[in-house]
Amino acid sequence: MSDIVIAPPMVPEVVRDAGGNAYLRHALGTASAVGFEGALALAIASAPTGVVITDPNLPDCPIVFTNPAFLKITGYPPEEVLGRNCRFLQGPGTDPAATHLLRRAIAEARPVTVELINYRRDRKRFINELRCSPVFDADGKLLAFVGIQHDVTARVRAEREAVKARAAAERANREKSDFLAFMSHEIRTPMHGVMGTLSLLLDTNLDAEQRAYAETSRRCGQLLLATVNELLDLSRIEAGRLKIGSEPFNLVDPVREVLDLVAPAATEKGISLSASLDHRLPARAIGDVQRLQQVLLNLVDNAVKFTNRGTVEIRMAALPDGRLGVAVTDTGMGIPPKLRARLFTRFVQAEGPPLRQQGGSGLGLSICKRLVSLMGGQIAVDSTPGKGSTFFFDLPLVPVPASGAPPSRLTPAVDAILPAVPLANGRILLAEDGRVNQLVAAAILRKAGYTVDLARDGAEAVAAAESAEYDVVLMDVRLPVMDGLAATQAIRQLPGIHGRVPILAMTASAMPGDAEACIAAGMDGYLAKPLDRGQMISAVEDVLNARPRRPRAAIPLPEPGNVAPLLDRETLEELRSAVGPGRLPRLIQIFVEETRARLARIIAANNAQHIEDEAHTLKAAAGTFGATALRDAAAALEMACRKGDAPARLTILDSLASLVDRTMNSFPAQPLTRTG
Numbered sequence: 001m002s003d004i005v006i007a008p009p010m011v012p013e014v015v016r017d018a019g020g021n022a023y024l025r026h027a028l029g030t031a032s033a034v035g036f037e038g039a040l041a042l043a044i045a046s047a048p049t050g051v052v053i054t055d056p057n058l059p060d061c062p063i064v065f066t067n068p069a070f071l072k073i074t075g076y077p078p079e080e081v082l083g084r085n086c087r088f089l090q091g092p093g094t095d096p097a098a099t100h101l102l103r104r105a106i107a108e109a110r111p112v113t114v115e116l117i118n119y120r121r122d123r124k125r126f127i128n129e130l131r132c133s134p135v136f137d138a139d140g141k142l143l144a145f146v147g148i149q150h151d152v153t154a155r156v157r158a159e160r161e162a163v164k165a166r167a168a169a170e171r172a173n174r175e176k177s178d179f180l181a182f183m184s185h186e187i188r189t190p191m192h193g194v195m196g197t198l199s200l201l202l203d204t205n206l207d208a209e210q211r212a213y214a215e216t217s218r219r220c221g222q223l224l225l226a227t228v229n230e231l232l233d234l235s236r237i238e239a240g241r242l243k244i245g246s247e248p249f250n251l252v253d254p255v256r257e258v259l260d261l262v263a264p265a266a267t268e269k270g271i272s273l274s275a276s277l278d279h280r281l282p283a284r285a286i287g288d289v290q291r292l293q294q295v296l297l298n299l300v301d302n303a304v305k306f307t308n309r310g311t312v313e314i315r316m317a318a319l320p321d322g323r324l325g326v327a328v329t330d331t332g333m334g335i336p337p338k339l340r341a342r343l344f345t346r347f348v349q350a351e352g353p354p355l356r357q358q359g360g361s362g363l364g365l366s367i368c369k370r371l372v373s374l375m376g377g378q379i380a381v382d383s384t385p386g387k388g389s390t391f392f393f394d395l396p397l398v399p400v401p402a403s404g405a406p407p408s409r410l411t412p413a414v415d416a417i418l419p420a421v422p423l424a425n426g427r428i429l430l431a432e433d434g435r436v437n438q439l440v441a442a443a444i445l446r447k448a449g450y451t452v453d454l455a456r457d458g459a460e461a462v463a464a465a466e467s468a469e470y471d472v473v474l475m476d477v478r479l480p481v482m483d484g485l486a487a488t489q490a491i492r493q494l495p496g497i498h499g500r501v502p503i504l505a506m507t508a509s510a511m512p513g514d515a516e517a518c519i520a521a522g523m524d525g526y527l528a529k530p531l532d533r534g535q536m537i538s539a540v541e542d543v544l545n546a547r548p549r550r551p552r553a554a555i556p557l558p559e560p561g562n563v564a565p566l567l568d569r570e571t572l573e574e575l576r577s578a579v580g581p582g583r584l585p586r587l588i589q590i591f592v593e594e595t596r597a598r599l600a601r602i603i604a605a606n607n608a609q610h611i612e613d614e615a616h617t618l619k620a621a622a623g624t625f626g627a628t629a630l631r632d633a634a635a636a637l638e639m640a641c642r643k644g645d646a647p648a649r650l651t652i653l654d655s656l657a658s659l660v661d662r663t664m665n666s667f668p669a670q671p672l673t674r675t676g
């Protein structure tokens with residue numbers, strides 16, 4: 001035998017023995033301190049695993065060699081081991097299937113690995129991972145078996161504990177989810193009763209203080225219901241009980257629906273809300289439209305909540321990998337990087353007082369993440385504090401195959417993918433200071449598919465018309481800071497297409513010469529207040545289609561002697577269908593609040609001009625809501641002020657408060673509130 005060279009050889013030579021061992025021999029033949037057999041003995045003696053050699057050519061295949069690790073694992077001295085078959089290590093609990101495997105492998109002279117229970121000399125059990133291999137001589141004759149033993153008790157126990165712990169955790173989680181689902185149901189049922197009763201209460205005669213309390217209760221109730229619904233969703237998801245549907249749907253539908261639902265809140269905050277869809281998207285796809293809408297609504301609702309000025313935009317695009325990409329971008333306060341990492345985990349709310357005030361259960365984004373993942377996608381966020389955030393998610397896009405006809409598209413093809421073609425038919429600037437009229441007009445226009453931006457005074461309108469391209473400007477004539485006529489003249493001075501934007505007046509004036517004044521200021525037509533959905537849409541369409549424009553009819557003044565009803569239900573119903581179901585109760589509520597505040601200002605005013613201005617706006621708003629008697633009284637008051645008829649003004653003012661009260665109390669009938 002040759003020697004092992006320990007130092008790196010100058011010219012190494014690889015030498016193999018009959019057993020397949022390899023070692024290096026120095027070319028110069030320098031002797032190593034360790035002989036080859038010595039090296040082997042060292043290796044086996046210091047191995048951390050047990051090594052035994054058994055001889056199958058002796059009766060019962062006894063152990064003829066053992067290393068110290070085997071003796072240590074089993075606790076036996078060598079004289080009690082050598083000459084015995086290894087089965088002496090077995091005992092109660094040793095799996096017969098494992099010994100059967102061993103027996104067969106040994107009989108067939110095959111290698112085998114098994115895990116089986118063995119006993120130490122002190123009768124302590126241990127789990128032995130045994131590898132058993134046959135050893136043959138050069139002629140293929142079976143010489144011996146080598147067994148390698150490894151005490152894996154600690155590892156196996158740890159694994160079993162981990163499996164048990166996981167099962168227990170899963171069971172506890174399931175129980176918790178069941179409990180949550182059960183409790184959510186239990187809470188929801190009486191809550192619906194509470195909410196319904198509050199709605200009924202709000203429809204009765206309440207004084208301002210009582211109404212405020214009832215309103216607060218309803219708002220809190222709505223928040224609580226939303227939280228309970230989220231809990232229910234989360235528990236269903238966690239218990240694996242939420243099934244994702246797979247039905248054909250129009251891709252544009254969830255976007256429209258979300259715009260519709262969030263528009264009132266956006267309008268109230270003066271935020272521009274818009275959506276665009278990539279022209280390459282199919283018109284219809286297969287998926288779970290409700291869950292898609294739920295995720296979208298959550299993101300857009302959050303975006304509006306955390307944005308105080310600017311825009312919230314939804315974009316849907318066909319991604320290069322053929323998937324659907326959805327992005328919700330806002331110009332809000334943004335999310336600090338520390339929070340971003342934890343944003344999609346449960347119970348994480350935006351930190352800091354201004355964000356915390358917005359409320360929320362902290363479950364919404366976690367639910368979004370789980371829903372998106374259940375639908376086969378991923379969700380992420382990108383944000384710059386102080387500038388805004390973009391939430392995006394992707395989903396598999398399964399288009400509904402076109403049936404014969406060429407695939408329909410949402411919009412005509414355009415070159416760019418994003419920003420894509422606006423979802424709406426056009427972009428409209430609405431210059432209006434009355435909150436109710438703003439909400440009504442914006443709701444009507446948005447429902448018709450237009451994108452609406454708001455300006456609250458004439459100067460804002462001019463600035464907006466200068467900075468963006470609008471298809472139409474709807475301009476209230478009486479606006480603070482700069483009136484509608486002056487704002488129109490200023491817009492007409494703007495360069496390029498900004499100065500040529502079509503402008504429609506919105507006026508509640510019925511005075512001769514008003515229409516001429518609007519046209520003289522550079523307007524293209526005028527719309528009478530109260531706003532009528534049909535007239536408004538067709539006037540806007542006329543302008544967009546550049547059809548010859550007809551002047552709109554102005555509001556007819558009441559015939560003398562005609563006693564107008566408190567509430568014209570037909571107008572109210574028309575308004576309901578114009579703004580979309582569910583919105584009217586909220587609009588009425590705002591109208592009532594605004595009217596009461598306006599009445600207080602009228603009574604406190606010491607200047608006829610102020611009263612005239614307030615009466616003018618009241619006339620328009622009352623007309624919009626079908627409050628006919630109030631509209632007429634406001635019109636008469638406006639006229640009395642304009643003519644300087646102090647006795648008439650005082651007579652009207654005397655009865656105005658009671659008329660406002662009666663009118664407000666005549667709102668609204670049950671069917672209107674039940675739609676919400």
Ligand SMILES: Cc1cc2nc3c(=O)[nH]c(=O)nc-3n(C[C@H](O)[C@H](O)[C@H](O)COP(=O)(O)O)c2cc1C
Pocket residue numbers: 052053054061085086087089090099100102103106116118128130132133145146147148149
């Ligand atoms: C090299 C070698 C090492 C073995 N080591 C063990 C051992 O550590 N523990 C054990 O329970 N069985 C061991 N066995 C298996 C038993 O010796 C025996 O083959 C097995 O129990 C099946 O045979 P039987 O049914 O005759 O008992 C080993 C077998 C060989 C050939």
